[in-house]
Amino acid sequence: MRITSTGQRVGSAMLCVGFALVACGSENQPTYTDTGSETEVQPVEARVVPGFEGLVVHARKAREAEAQEDWALARDEYLMALEQEPRHPIVMFRVARFEAKLGEADAAIEHLNGVADLGATADVASDEFFEGLSERQDFQAVAERLRQNGRPHTPAEVVVTFDDAELWPEGIATDSATGDVYVGSLHRNKVVRISPEGHVEDVGTMAQDDLQSVVGIWVDSERRELWAATGDEGTPDAPPVPGEVVRYDLETGELMARFPGPDDGEPQLINDVTVGPDGTAYITESEGSRIFRVLPSGDSLDLYKSYPRLGFINGIAITDDGSTLYFAHVEGLSAVDLDTGITQRVIADDGSVLGMGDGLSWSGNGLVIVQNQAQLNFRILHVTLDETGRRAVRVEVLPSGLPEGLIPYTSAVLDGAVFVVATGSFALLDRGEVPPAPAVVKMNL
Numbered sequence: 185m186r187i188t189s190t191g192q193r194v195g196s197a198m199l200c201v202g203f204a205l206v207a208c209g210s211e212n213q214p215t216y217t218d219t220g221s222e223t224e225v226q227p228v229e230a231r232v233v234p235g236f237e238g239l240v241v242h243a244r245k246a247r248e249a250e251a252q253e254d255w256a257l258a259r260d261e262y263l264m265a266l267e268q269e270p271r272h273p274i275v276m277f278r279v280a281r282f283e284a285k286l287g288e289a290d291a292a293i294e295h296l297n298g299v300a301d302l303g304a305t306a307d308v309a310s311d312e313f314f315e316g317l318s319e320r321q322d323f324q325a326v327a328e329r330l331r332q333n334g335r336p337h338t339p340a341e342v343v344v345t346f347d348d349a350e351l352w353p354e355g356i357a358t359d360s361a362t363g364d365v366y367v368g369s370l371h372r373n374k375v376v377r378i379s380p381e382g383h384v385e386d387v388g389t390m391a392q393d394d395l396q397s398v399v400g401i402w403v404d405s406e407r408r409e410l411w412a413a414t415g416d417e418g419t420p421d422a423p424p425v426p427g428e429v430v431r432y433d434l435e436t437g438e439l440m441a442r443f444p445g446p447d448d449g450e451p452q453l454i455n456d457v458t459v460g461p462d463g464t465a466y467i468t469e470s471e472g473s474r475i476f477r478v479l480p481s482g483d484s485l486d487l488y489k490s491y492p493r494l495g496f497i498n499g500i501a502i503t504d505d506g507s508t509l510y511f512a513h514v515e516g517l518s519a520v521d522l523d524t525g526i527t528q529r530v531i532a533d534d535g536s537v538l539g540m541g542d543g544l545s546w547s548g549n550g551l552v553i554v555q556n557q558a559q560l561n562f563r564i565l566h567v568t569l570d571e572t573g574r575r576a577v578r579v580e581v582l583p584s585g586l587p588e589g590l591i592p593y594t595s596a597v598l599d600g601a602v603f604v605v606a607t608g609s610f611a612l613l614d615r616g617e618v619p620p621a622p623a624v625v626k627m628n629l
Contacts, residue, residue, distance in 0.1 A: 233267045236268045238493050238494075239272070239495055242265040245261045250282075255282050256286060258282050262279045262282065271302065276302075277295070277559070281311070281314070293320070293326060296323075300330050303333055303561075304330070304333060305561050306330045308323075308326075309331075336585055337562075337584045339586075340583055340626065342624075343365070343624045343625060345623045346623065348372070351622055352371035353370070353605045354369075354370050355398060355456070356368070356604070357403040359403045359598075366403055367401075368399065368400070370399065371613065373414075374387065375387045375432075387434075388437020396416040396428060397414060399453070400412070400500075401413070402458050409440070410432040411457045412429070412457070413455055415454045424449065424451045426452065427444075429445075429478065443483075443484060443485040452469055454476075456500045456594075460509075465478040468499070469497070470496045473490070473494045473513065475487075475491075476488055489527070497512070498513065499512040499553075500512075500544060502546060508521060517529070517551075519574055530569070530574055532579055533576060536576065538579075539555075542594060545602065547597045547602070552602045556592050563581050565581060582602065582627045590606035590608060590620055590622065600628060601629060604627070608620050608622065
């Protein structure tokens, strides 16, 4: 979920203001070297494009240039981003739009074919930026390829459809001890429990505990605890409200602890949470691209990692043995070795796009990534990793077709199946409209 600094809440499918700027892993696998509380990006092959400021920065500059109809500057900003992340389908598509607008037809079509090769989809036939290419056969061919990439998925099994259409669920977790599924509510500021039989009930006193919007959640089955990342949207004329992580007793439903986010006056979004086998909780803060943690005996939310050159760190997952922490971000998917603290990009042997992840969950031998972007056809990936955990050796698109009007947001794995929470577009919430009834769906791994 994303809350903008202007106070407008938007859905997880809109990870960056203006357009969904997210990336796949590049051919050069970067690491990130910590320098105090800051972290500078240092690719393994020392590949940093001179002048590169970060994908989000260049996207913002490109949007500003587009608003002034400075098509050449907008193209150049995206080209800078694409030079750093050459397998980034959304940036590549944006480059193609402005090339077409500038009359650079051959370059635009070449980039569109690159977008299609990466499995992305777009309706270029109705995009006014491409009007001048409509009679070219090579444009018509790539337009069809892009259209085919957006064909419907095989329907997923619906586990439950919620009676409360305005629940606005975003986070999901599973309890391996009981088989229960838990879903958090952005709008009702609570968590609900779904029994294996499909019965839905509120968890404890959460609805009365003065919580902020519930975003990511995690169930610690061994310790019988529920963790939730919470946050509220700000307003244009007021300072940002710090988010909060809360911990509940699963058996009694009682609130056990509250861990406020940093009260530093900066925009923040306490977004997602996972807990390792030692009881350490790791939490993403998306606006500042930071990872916090709460130690087993800790009483505060402590900064663990800061990645100032990465954009909007989102979903987070940990291996069963607690050795590796994975997180999704604008530029792709990364892994932290929890013994050494070294961070590396995860790349796919077949060049698959692993970025655009919102929901991220560990599956036993890999990850489930919810790519809830229209440009990637709202697909859900099951990624099998090699023994290092840094290379994807198999990438499978799951049968993730949803009821009409719903978008997948986050996932949780239980007994060889993945459960996904599906909600209407958060743009409807911004407009005060009633969405289609949300649901939880299930896919076998």
